[in-house]
Amino acid sequence: MTNSNQNELEGPPFSLNKYQAAFLFKHGVIAIEAINHSESFQVAVEQISTKLEYRVFEDLTLNMKIFLTDGLKFGSLFLGYQGDPTIFHAKYLINVNNERGKMPVAELIVHERMANTNRKVLLIAYENDANQVDYIEVTF
Numbered sequence: 001m002t003n004s005n006q007n008e009l010e011g012p013p014f015s016l017n018k019y020q021a022a023f024l025f026k027h028g029v030i031a032i033e034a035i036n037h038s039e040s041f042q043v044a045v046e047q048i049s050t051k052l053e054y055r056v057f058e059d060l061t062l063n064m065k066i067f068l069t070d071g072l073k074f075g076s077l078f079l080g081y082q083g084d085p086t087i088f089h090a091k092y093l094i095n096v097n098n099e100r101g102k103m104p105v106a107e108l109i110v111h112e113r114m115a116n117t118n119r120k121v122l123l124i125a126y127e128n129d130a131n132q133v134d135y136i137e138v139t140f
Contacts, residue, residue, distance in 0.1 A: 017070050018044075018048055019048065019053060019054050019057040019068075019078075020057075020068075021045075022044070022045045022048040022049060022054060023054070023057060023058060023061065025045050026045055026049060052096055052098055052125070052126075052127055052133070053077060053096050055127075055133050056077075056078075056094070056096050056125040056133055057078065059133045060078075060080060060094070060125075065082075066080040066081065066082060066092065067080070067081040067082075067083065067084065067085055068080055068081075068094070069081070069085055069090075071093060071094060074090075074093050074114055074115075074118060074120070075093075075110070075111070075114045076093040076094055076095050076111070076114070077094055077095055077096055078092075078093075078094040079092065079093065079094070079120075080092030080093075080094050080123065090120060091120060091121055092120060092121050092122070092123045093111065093114060093115045093118070093120045093121070093122050093123070094123045094124075094125060095111055095122070095123070095124050095125070096124075096125045096126070097124055097125065097126040098126075098127075099126070100126060100127060100128070100129075103124065108124075108138070111124070111138075112138055112140060115138070116140055121137060121138070121139055122137070122138040122139070123135055123136070123137055123138075124136045124138060
């Protein structure tokens with residue numbers, strides 16, 4: 001079944017999560033047309049861009065060239081693709097640990113089981129002692 005309005009849209013119908021929207025807005029790719037809401041969206045982007053989750057999104061996207069989508073279906077924050085998600089399968093399940101590398105063993109086991117069951121690599125992002133984003137790749 002197709003949407004009767006789909007042919008009238010510019011590009012495919014899609015939605016952005018808050019990290020994707022903030023990233024695209026911050027880098028000038030999208031603009032907000034509604035005057036009443038653009039200022040509040042700017043404030044929201046500034047607040048989101050200080051969060052570790054956003055810093056991970058930006059680092060993986062810009063520096064590691066990994067395309068990220070929402071990972072909720074797999075119990076993760078992000079799914080990471082090494083190319084266009086319409087062509088490639090996700091390689092990574094990506095989670096963010098806000099406790100500077102400390103994670104309860106039970107939580108690690110849950111994330112790794114989900115990754116292993118779905119044939120993905122678990123990537124855990126955290127902030128190191130130098131306040132930089134760092135990663136632990138977990139494979140079994």
